Amino acid sequence: MTPASLVPVTLTVNGRAVQALVEPRTHLADFLREHLHLTGTHLGCEQGVCGACTVVLDGKPQRSCIAYALDCDGSAVSTIEGFDDDVLMGALRTAFSAHHGLQCGFCTPGMLVTARDIVARLGDVPEMRIREELSGNLCRCTGYVGIVAAIRAVCAGRLPIAAIAPIHASAVSVPVLQDAVTRRSASDQVPQAAEPSKPPPAIATGDGRPTLTERITLTAPPDTVWAALADLRTVASCVPGAEITAIEGEAVTGRLRVALGPIRAGFAGQGSVTRDEATRSGQLSGRGRDTGSGSSVEGEARYAVRPAGAGTELEVTLSWRLTGSLAQFARTELVQAVARQMLERFTANLEALIQGKAPAEARPLGVFALLWAMIRARLFRR
Numbered sequence: 001m002t003p004a005s006l007v008p009v010t011l012t013v014n015g016r017a018v019q020a021l022v023e024p025r026t027h028l029a030d031f032l033r034e035h036l037h038l039t040g041t042h043l044g045c046e047q048g049v050c051g052a053c054t055v056v057l058d059g060k061p062q063r064s065c066i067a068y069a070l071d072c073d074g075s076a077v078s079t080i081e082g083f084d085d086d087v088l089m090g091a092l093r094t095a096f097s098a099h100h101g102l103q104c105g106f107c108t109p110g111m112l113v114t115a116r117d118i119v120a121r122l123g124d125v126p127e128m129r130i131r132e133e134l135s136g137n138l139c140r141c142t143g144y145v146g147i148v149a150a151i152r153a154v155c156a157g158r159l160p161i162a163a164i165a166p167i168h169a170s171a172v173s174v175p176v177l178q179d180a181v182t183r184r185s186a187s188d189q190v191p192q193a194a195e196p197s198k199p200p201p202a203i204a205t206g207d208g209r210p211t212l213t214e215r216i217t218l219t220a221p222p223d224t225v226w227a228a229l230a231d232l233r234t235v236a237s238c239v240p241g242a243e244i245t246a247i248e249g250e251a252v253t254g255r256l257r258v259a260l261g262p263i264r265a266g267f268a269g270q271g272s273v274t275r276d277e278a279t280r281s282g283q284l285s286g287r288g289r290d291t292g293s294g295s296s297v298e299g300e301a302r303y304a305v306r307p308a309g310a311g312t313e314l315e316v317t318l319s320w321r322l323t324g325s326l327a328q329f330a331r332t333e334l335v336q337a338v339a340r341q342m343l344e345r346f347t348a349n350l351e352a353l354i355q356g357k358a359p360a361e362a363r364p365l366g367v368f369a370l371l372w373a374m375i376r377a378r379l380f381r382r
């Protein structure tokens with residue numbers, strides 16, 4: 001890896017400004033642990049499932065193992081170390097000890113970050129709501145009874161508080177520059193954490209953006225497919241959750257709804273479309289914003305139509321950049337599962353439309369379909 005392939009990132013971590021050069025694929029948890037040595041953020045599954053890596057990103061608990069550090073550029077991050085002198089976290093630590101809310105302690109940093117968010121955001125909440133809110137944090141030891149009891153003990157009689165960032169006794173912003181390259185070479189003698197699990201091979205991150213290329217085989221001949229792709233509203237009707245609201249020349253306005261378990265996002269935005277008859281290829285680029293989460297996406301879809309026997313090979317390349325709270329879904333198999341599911345549904349819908357039938361699926365992707373896709377991918381990988 002040459003320095004040329006490193007990219008700059010600027011974050012505020014536990015109240016301190018940090019600048020560094022990182023590999024585009026570096027996820028936030030590795031950045032915190034390896035570059036800043038904030039090892040209180042634990043890594044369990046590295047797939048966004050266990051919650052051990054939970055930190056506060058721009059005021060909300062997020063999984064740092066599935067967010068690229070690069071996508072968090074400009075954000076404020078609080079790790080468990082950042083809550084050292086936080087009054088509410090202090091109460092939770094004491095309660096976790098008193099109620100036997102930890103045994104091995106592996107889940108505890110993430111559990112405490114989530115617990116603090118529950119108490120701060122909701123105040124006095126019943127046990128069932130605490131269990132629901134904790135559903136993204138797994139503990140292999142305690143059976144959760146002590147953890148829930150600890151949170152109940154702390155939240156009892158409390159009102160929600162607006163600010164959920166840590167309240168430091170001496171909140172100061174100290175500009176500290178840590179160049180990742182320098183820091184790495186200077187810390188060669190420091191034991192390095194294990195190499196992070198690689199993103200699935202189909203996802204490249206050459207220019208800092210995840211990029212995924214898929215080749216789809218359609219039974220219709222290339223002329224028919226190329227003609228169908230000329231109608232943007234037809235194309236949009238084949239993409240789960242997509243809708244075009246206006247087309248003016250090459251400019252397009254539309255929406256894309258995404259549903260991932262408890263997360264519902266609706267990106268509204270503008271884009272532009274180009275098509276090249278000579279090479280039978282086209283491109284759609286655009287950007288959109290989800291006002292609910294404050295997240296933004298900018299991306300590009302390129303496609304090319306080629307003959308494949310009696311049918312057609314449609315090559316689709318997607319590249320995107322997510323920022324904001326949904327940036328936690330910018331990495332790993334979840335992204336691959338989303339893209340694959342989108343393309344599978346798109347293919348089925350386009351085939352149906354070409355045959356004069358209505359698209360089978362217009363609703364956004366569901367979490368169970370995605371989980372199944374991820375499980376299936378793992379099963380067939382072995």
Ligand code: FES
Nearest residue numbers: 044045046051065
């Ligand atoms: S390490 Fe399991 S969710 Fe991040």
Ligand code: FES
Nearest residue numbers: 103107139140141
């Ligand atoms: S205390 Fe061991 S995993 Fe939770």
